[in-house]
Amino acid sequence: MDGASGLYLVLFIVLMVILVIQMVINYITSKKKAQQQEPPVKFITSISCINNDYRIERDYSEGDFVGKIVGSCPRCGSPLVIDKIFSITIQQQRK
Ligand SMILES: [Zn+2]
Structure with missing residues (x-):
């Protein structure tokens, strides 16, 4: 069972990393959108x-x-x- 739980831990970490990357991308794109607000x-x-x-x-x-x-x-x-x-x-x- 140790191998299986280790695999789940890796999957969990990978999932967390993907979530964090997505949050960072969202943050950057929303920042860019804020700068492009109010087009002439x-x-x-x-x-x-x-x-x-x-x-x-x-x-x-x-x-x-x-x-x-x-x-x-x-x-x-x-x-x-x-x-x-x-x-x-x-x-x-x-x-
Ligand atoms: Zn006329």
């Missing part, structure tokens, strides 16, 4: 003609709000209205 976000203002024949997207600028008239349509002359403001995540280019 950019706000985009979507403007469309009330006749839906023209649409443009530009960077959000202060004072923009949905429903605001920001000009006239270059195609039909109708008012251009901000129809939505949304955010996009800027993809960081990795080299």
Whole structure:
């Protein structure tokens, strides 16, 4: 029985080592994730003609709000209205 219990002890130690390694890997990866938190976000203002024949997207600028008239349509002359403001995540280019 001594040989069997010795084998179990080895298995137990191996299991513990694997658990510890996993914990260390988890710790390192979570640390990396914490550093990568809050990716840069950019706000985009979507403007469309009330006749839906023209649409443009530009960077959000202060004072923009949905429903605001920001000009006239270059195609039909109708008012251009901000129809939505949304955010996009800027993809960081990795080299
Ligand atoms: Zn138009």
